[in-house]
Amino acid sequence: MPAPGRQIALADLDLAQFIRAGDSIVWGQSAAEPLSLMQAYVAQRHRFARTCVFLGIGGSATLQPEHADAIDMTGYAAGGSHRTLGMAGVLDPVPCHYSQIPLLIASRSIAVDVVFVQVSPPNDAGECSLGLAHDYMAAAMRSARCVIAEVNVDVPWVHGATLRLDKVDAWVQSDQPVVDVPAGKSGDAETAIARHIASRIEDGATLQLGIGNLPDAVLQALHGHRNLGLHSGTIGDRVADLAEAGVITNTHKGIDAGVSVTGLLMGTARTRRWAHRNPALRIASTDYTHSARVLGQINKLVAINAAIEVDLTGQINAEVVAGQYLGAVGGAMDFLRAAAISPGGLPIVALPATARGQSRIVARLSGPVSTPRADAGLIVTEHGVADLRGLSLSGRMQAMLAIAAPEHRDTLSASARQYFA
Numbered sequence: 001m002p003a004p005g006r007q008i009a010l011a012d013l014d015l016a017q018f019i020r021a022g023d024s025i026v027w028g029q030s031a032a033e034p035l036s037l038m039q040a041y042v043a044q045r046h047r048f049a050r051t052c053v054f055l056g057i058g059g060s061a062t063l064q065p066e067h068a069d070a071i072d073m074t075g076y077a078a079g080g081s082h083r084t085l086g087m088a089g090v091l092d093p094v095p096c097h098y099s100q101i102p103l104l105i106a107s108r109s110i111a112v113d114v115v116f117v118q119v120s121p122p123n124d125a126g127e128c129s130l131g132l133a134h135d136y137m138a139a140a141m142r143s144a145r146c147v148i149a150e151v152n153v154d155v156p157w158v159h160g161a162t163l164r165l166d167k168v169d170a171w172v173q174s175d176q177p178v179v180d181v182p183a184g185k186s187g188d189a190e191t192a193i194a195r196h197i198a199s200r201i202e203d204g205a206t207l208q209l210g211i212g213n214l215p216d217a218v219l220q221a222l223h224g225h226r227n228l229g230l231h232s233g234t235i236g237d238r239v240a241d242l243a244e245a246g247v248i249t250n251t252h253k254g255i256d257a258g259v260s261v262t263g264l265l266m267g268t269a270r271t272r273r274w275a276h277r278n279p280a281l282r283i284a285s286t287d288y289t290h291s292a293r294v295l296g297q298i299n300k301l302v303a304i305n306a307a308i309e310v311d312l313t314g315q316i317n318a319e320v321v322a323g324q325y326l327g328a329v330g331g332a333m334d335f336l337r338a339a340a341i342s343p344g345g346l347p348i349v350a351l352p353a354t355a356r357g358q359s360r361i362v363a364r365l366s367g368p369v370s371t372p373r374a375d376a377g378l379i380v381t382e383h384g385v386a387d388l389r390g391l392s393l394s395g396r397m398q399a400m401l402a403i404a405a406p407e408h409r410d411t412l413s414a415s416a417r418q419y420f421a
């Protein structure tokens with residue numbers, strides 16, 4: 001292996017110097033994807049076949065289903081660009097709570113041999129910032145035999161974890177634009193859902209935001225609020241908007257006074273500009289962002305996560321649509337549980353009442369239970385809010401029917417009698 005810390009020109013990058021057959025590889029998720037290293041890995045994959053990857057949310061379309069000819073693909077999610085892998089059936093998902101991933105990596109229940117990490121250029125002290133993703137990258141780097149860094153001038157220097165280039169096995173300089181993740185688009189349903197949720201959120205609450213269009217719609221509805229806090233697994237442009245508008249101040253959070261905390265930044269240049277050297281923002285590891293011990297110290301924690309479908313008793317599927325894996329267990333339950341016991345907190349799962357003409361409020365789930373009904377709190381559709389906390393099964397069914405799309409209620413009600421009589 002080359003001497004530690006050596007810079008390698010991309011044209012000379014021979015990954016067979018670092019990767020062995022059978023290795024398991026991890027890289028930064030979403031906007032933190034080190035594009036040049038990924039492209040080299042995919043192009044050279046037959047030289048060290050077979051290797052295995054543990055995937056997070058996809059950033060670029062570099063990894064494609066046909067690359068399963070040399071790569072075994074596992075991961076905790078089929079989000080972002082990795083949806084195509086889930087839909088093609090080449091991704092073998094690992095159902096686990098997001099909070100568990102660092103522990104699973106440390107114990108090698110999830111093996112990590114090689115890490116590709118994208119970092120900012122070094123500061124005057126020679127420290128690069130992990131920039132757009134801390135999450136489980138620190139755990140992965142601790143466990144790996146080999147770490148290769150990709151330095152990109154586009155990556156902001158974000159307070160939190162740092163990495164010195166003399167500590168990695170090799171590094172490359174990339175001039176490719178960082179992956180952009182634009183904010184989600186809101187239709188009528190998302191806008192109505194966002195209004196319902198915003199009306200329940202009190203000033204001074206601390207927000208956690210899940211993945212998909214809905215969290216972004218909610219953020220847009222919060223511009224009239226004051227002194228909100230932010231502690232989340234991921235954030236993007238809409239959080240940057242609220243922070244710069246002075247709505248997010250983190251003054252009432254209970255921990256990390258004045259500082260927004262996240263594991264990932266999934267945004268565009270707008271987020272990267274806001275994040276760069278911003279003392280009011282910190283990226284943190286999953287051990288911190290999703291830890292029950294940490295979340296238990298947050299006041300008025302409002303967890304806002306999306307779902308594929310919810311049954312009439314509150315069981316939540318966030319993983320599978322029509323037999324295809326396109327979601328995750330993710331951090332939803334970590335945050336829902338914490339929000340349920342946070343004084344003034346709200347455990348929220350939101351979803352449009354229909355998709356492709358089908359009701360997403362269902363009598364029986366068509367996929368797995370990602371979050372059990374005992375952990376369901378407020379379920380929100382464009383038709384209203386079903387607060388399931390403390391409700392009996394029959395009470396839950398009534399509340400859930402009231403937020404289903406009106407055209408599906410009779411059928412659902414008949415099925416409910418059949419299944420739950």
Ligand SMILES: CC(=O)SCCNC(=O)CCNC(=O)[C@H](O)C(C)(C)COP(=O)(O)OP(=O)(O)OC[C@H]1O[C@@H](n2cnc3c(N)ncnc32)[C@H](O)[C@@H]1OP(=O)(O)O
Nearest residue numbers: 210211212213233234306307308318327328330331332355
């Ligand atoms: C890093 C961290 O912070 S972890 C914390 C948060 N993480 C989690 O909660 C993990 C689990 N959650 C997720 O993965 C996502 O939030 C999801 C999958 C539940 C929702 O993601 P979204 O992108 O909002 O999904 P969306 O509602 O658009 O559905 C995806 C597609 O399936 C379709 N679909 C969804 N539900 C159904 C359904 N019940 N029947 C038929 N089709 C459906 C939608 O129409 C859409 O299709 P399209 O892309 O052709 O329009």
